Amino acid sequence: MARAIAVSFLVLLLAFPTVFGADHEVGDTGGWALGVNYNTWASGKTFRIGDNLVFKYDSTHQVDEVDESGYNSCSSSNIIKNYKDGNTKIELTSTGKRYFLCPISGHCAGGMKLQINVVAGTPPTTPSGTPPTTPSNPSPSPPSDSGSTNTTSPPKPSGAVTVSSGIGLLVGSFFASAIMFGFMG
Numbered sequence: 709m710a711r712a713i714a715v716s717f718l719v720l721l722l723a724f725p726t727v728f729g730a731d732h733e734v735g736d737t738g739g740w741a742l743g744v745n746y747n748t749w750a751s752g753k754t755f756r757i758g759d760n761l762v763f764k765y766d767s768t769h770q771v772d773e774v775d776e777s778g779y780n781s782c783s784s785s786n787i788i789k790n791y792k793d794g795n796t797k798i799e800l801t802s803t804g805k806r807y808f809l810c811p812i813s814g815h816c817a818g819g820m821k822l823q824i825n826v827v828a829g830t831p832p833t834t835p836s837g838t839p840p841t842t843p844s845n846p847s848p849s850p851p852s853d854s855g856s857t858n859t860t861s862p863p864k865p866s867g868a869v870t871v872s873s874g875i876g877l878l879v880g881s882f883f884a885s886a887i888m889f890g891f892m893g
């Protein structure tokens with residue numbers, strides 16, 4: 709049964725790649741340090757709500773989240789938050805720009821500054837890959853009789869509802885695949 713559970717988790721990971729946010733390790737293997745170009749690192753990456761930024765650095769560096777003017781001038785005078793624990797995970801909870809720099813003297817000017825743009829997350833996909841159902845015929849048919857069935861699809865769920873229904877799907881499919889693989893194994 710343990711193997712079945714393990715396989716079930718694998719199925720979940722393959723089926724629901726977008727339900728949980730991604731961790732973006734800043735600078736990749738270079739970490740948060742001098743000598744890494746964070747514009748290059750960030751370019752081509754998509755940062756979504758629910759993703760995390762992970763800064764990894766030694767005690768010679770820190771992370772300050774600052775505003776745009778602080779980013780442009782390498783100043784922490786309008787600092788939003790300071791981190792210095794060496795392994796800083798910052799969850800991206802809203803859309804828009806975020807700005808970070810190292811406040812150690814000379815480090816920001818030396819390149820330790822990062823700006824990212826956070827975009828909305830994608831809704832979770834279903835395993836079959838079918839798009840959300842929409843009425844196939846957009847033009848309204850003449851009402852044959854009043855009180856007939858309403859074929860209008862329900863309103864698109866909000867982000868919060870989408871997330872919770874995604875988790876519900878996760879739990880449901882976990883048990884379904886656990887049972888399936890339990891029988892097979």
Ligand SMILES: [Cu+2]
Pocket residue numbers: 741742768769770810811812815816820
């Ligand atoms: Cu530094």
